[in-house]
Amino acid sequence: MKEVLETIIKNLVDNQESIKIEEVEDEKNIIFKVQVADGDMGKIIGRQGKIAQSIRTVMKAVANRKDKKVNVEFIDD
Secondary structure, rough: OHHHHHHHHHHHOOOHOOOOEEEEEEEOOOEEEEEEOHHHHHHHHHHHHHHHHHHHHHHHHHOOOOEEEEEEEEOOO
């Protein structure tokens, strides 16, 4: 699942080298903590958070196939 998230993020940002995705997993939950360059944060959040919400929706669909719950957090430096 991390690969799916990484692919989405890479296609949205300019500075792909600055992408950091931390994965925290337990039995039923997965939390992804995403960090990108300061200039790219707005691109992954989008106007009124619509892109961020879309990313979360896609990740929830992927997680449902594996009977997991997922949360994507966008971390600002």
